[in-house]
Amino acid sequence: xxxxxxxxxxxxxxxxxxxxxxxxxxxxxxxxxxxxxxxxxxxxxxxxxxxxxxxxxxxxxxxxxxxxxxxxxxxxxxxxxxxxxxxxxxxxxxxxxxxxxxxxxxxxxxx
Amino acid sequence: xxxxxxxxxxxxxxxxxxxxxxxxxxxxxxxxxxxxxxxxxxxxxxxxxxxxxxxxxxxxxxxxxxxxxxxxxxxxxxxxxxxxxxxxxxxxxxxxxxxxxxxxxxxxxxxxxxxxx
Numbered sequence: 749x750x751x752x753x754x755x756x757x758x759x760x761x762x763x764x765x766x767x768x769x770x771x772x773x774x775x776x777x778x779x780x781x782x783x784x785x786x787x788x789x790x791x792x793x794x795x796x797x798x799x800x801x802x803x804x805x806x807x808x809x810x811x812x813x814x815x816x817x818x819x820x821x822x823x824x825x826x827x828x829x830x831x832x833x834x835x836x837x838x839x840x841x842x843x844x845x846x847x848x849x850x851x852x853x854x855x856x857x858x859x
Numbered sequence: 860x861x862x863x864x865x866x867x868x869x870x871x872x873x874x875x876x877x878x879x880x881x882x883x884x885x886x887x888x889x890x891x892x893x894x895x896x897x898x899x900x901x902x903x904x905x906x907x908x909x910x911x912x913x914x915x916x917x918x919x920x921x922x923x924x925x926x927x928x929x930x931x932x933x934x935x936x937x938x939x940x941x942x943x944x945x946x947x948x949x950x951x952x953x954x955x956x957x958x959x960x961x962x963x964x965x966x967x968x969x970x971x972x973x974x975x976x
Contacts, residue, residue, distance in 0.1 A: 782964060791865070791952045791967035792903070835902075844956070846893040847965055849903040 750775040750838040757854040760830075766823040768853050770836030773817040780841045781812060783821045785832040786852070792835065795821065799841075826857045862886055863955045865968025873976055874945060880938045880971045882953030888933035889955035893965070894926075897950040909936045943975045 753771040760766040772781065782797040796803055796810045798819075803810045809822040823830055835852040839845070862885040870878050882892055890911050895903040907928055908916045915928035925947075927939040936955075940947055952970040957963045 784967075786903075789950070789970070789972070791863075791954075791970045794964045794966060797964060844891055846895075846905045846908060847954070848905070849895075851902055 750779055752836045752838055752850060754834070754836055754850065754853045756851065757856070759856050759858060760823075760826045762828055762857055762859050763825055766826040766830065766855060766857070768821040768823075768834050768836075768855065769818065770821070771818045772836070772838045775816050775838050778840060779838050781810065781819045782837045782839065782847070783808070783810065784835045784837065784847070786835070787829075787832040792849070795834075797841075828857050828859065831855060831857045863953065863966045863968045865953055865971055867971060868969060869972045871974045871976065872943065875942055877939055877941045878943055878973060880940075880951055880953075880973075882936045882938070882955065882968050884934045884955040887955070887957045887963070889936075889957060890933060891956045892930060892936040893954045893956070894928060894936075894938050895952045895954070897952060897970075903952060940973065943973070945975045948973055948975045
């Protein structure tokens with residue numbers, strides 16, 4: 749799996765958009781970008797994934813640059829419950845291997 | 860969406876006892892399940908990969924005789940921490956992956972917090 753780089757921590761005001769960046773400059777053509785988050789004392793939660801097109805679901809939007817070397821996860825209206833560690837993971841979609849979690853970004857949403 | 864259930868959520872027991880943790884995929888068949896361990900302020904570390912009907916594959920440094928994994932059906936994998944000691948206290952998390960060929964992402968249980976006194 750390609751390596752990813754994320755900021756260690758970020759703050760966001762409640763109600764504002766949270767934009768979490770991820771660099772994955774060594775991504776290969778058939779690797780997807782996955783985002784998970786882990787709220788304190790819970791298991792990781794799947795958020796979204798994409799290959800090269802921008803994706804949106806009920807939780808978030810994923811913007812992938814044209815060269816696919818970086819991406820941004822957008823939480824459009826952050827709430828206090830979005831405070832969590834967010835992990836960006838690059839891998840083949842149907843990979844049978846486990847997810848490799850790096851350090852992620854600790855997002856703190858403040859009132 | 861896919862749901863993975865993990866039980867129990869919290870265990871406190873004496874040193875030397877064995878503890879069994881169950882991981883179930885509730886609405887899909889999981890040919891592969893994974894077991895992770897997470898220490899405070901650290902990321903998840905993969906312990907082992909469990910394939911239905913075959914022996915688990917353990918990561919380097921994980922004692923297979925101490926952490927017994929059984930994946931006897933397509934919806935259940937168990938992790939037994941044998942003769943647990945205080946250093947085994949941790950947050951144990953399982954994940955399940957739908958059958959081969961599926962494009963569904965892995966889903967995780969809510970974890971089991973194990974405290975050994």
